Amino acid sequence: MTRWKYLVPAVAFGLLAGFSTQESEAQGLDMQFGTTSPPGNMQSMSAEEFARRVNEKLGDAGTVTVYTDSQLGSDREMLQKLKLGTQDMSQPSTIMSTIVPEFGLFDLPYLVASREHMRCIGEEIVWPELAPKVEEAGYKLIGIWENGFRHISNNVRPINTPEDLDGVKLRVPQGVWRVRMFEAYGANPTPMAFSEVFVGLQTGVIDGQENPYSNIYAGRFQEVQTYLTETRHVYTPSFPAASLRRFESYPEEVQEALLEAGRETQDWTYEEAAQLEEETKQKLLDAGMEFNVSDREAFVAGSQSVYDIFAEEVPGGAELIERALALADGC
Incomplete structure (x- = not known):
């Protein structure tokens, strides 16, 4: 089982018993990213690309490890873990409407015409209006990727x-x-x-x-x-999200790396998805x-x-x- 090695005090989540603060700082953060998707599909590939970019940005300061194929639970179970602060990140898609009803927009048939159309919806609606609602529910939106x-x-x-x-x-x-x-x-x-x-x-x-x-x-x-x-x-877009509780406990450089990589992965995802389709x-x-x-x-x-x-x-x-x-x- 992967061990959590946080820079924040162990008492925050009760997950660092037996580790000193000095050891934690030396090893950096170990962040879990869970997806229900099997290896080889767009969601798992996007998660791996995101992890690669974050790990490259952070170096020794932290590592994102991807767990595919529901290894960390179903979408519903992982969202609950995020809410409680016992998991770092997951990759919800359709189930987002159970958190913020407005996300049901992306389940309406024949609404999104193209990936460029989705990009515009993301910039004009998701980031400015829906992302704050996600935070109110206890999560941090870190990207808008694709399920297809x-x-x-x-x-x-x-x-x-x-x-x-x-x-x-x-x-x-x-x-x-x-x-x-x-x-x-x-x-x-x-x-x-x-x-x-x-x-x-x-x-x-x-x-x-x-x-x-x-x-x-x-x-x-x-x-x-x-x-x-x-x-x-x-x-269906996918909406990679972090536990707001955990996200706010990360050092600023880690927060910035996650958000930057989340945005960068969107462009990569759209290009790869069109070919994979x-x-x-x-x-x-x-x-x-x-x-x-x-x-x-x-x-x-x-x-x-x-x-x-x-x-x-x-x-x-x-x-x-x-x-x-x-x-x-x-x-």
């Missing part, structure tokens, strides 16, 4: 229109808006941790799932799924999955009720949607 454009795989039939999802048991991430979206399409959405999806598909507990191509391939879902439909129904799509096709492209207009038409509910239930939701959509033309 999502597509549907299943073992029932090709998905051309929302009607084709009728009755399909579909795994979705833990977050209310993805559930509502697929309920609107007629599916039977089932929230489930990513680490449980392969077995769920293999045993028939669920018929299908929705994820970016890189997640589908990294999760080996092509081994237990027949149909692959390109829908691009949601673009095409590469992993081809690997899924080479594996024999039956491929089709959905009727986008039919899905957009079937999505209006989700927008209406968001506008009604989330304070300022209608204005948030309007502003985000307007940024598709640039910022």
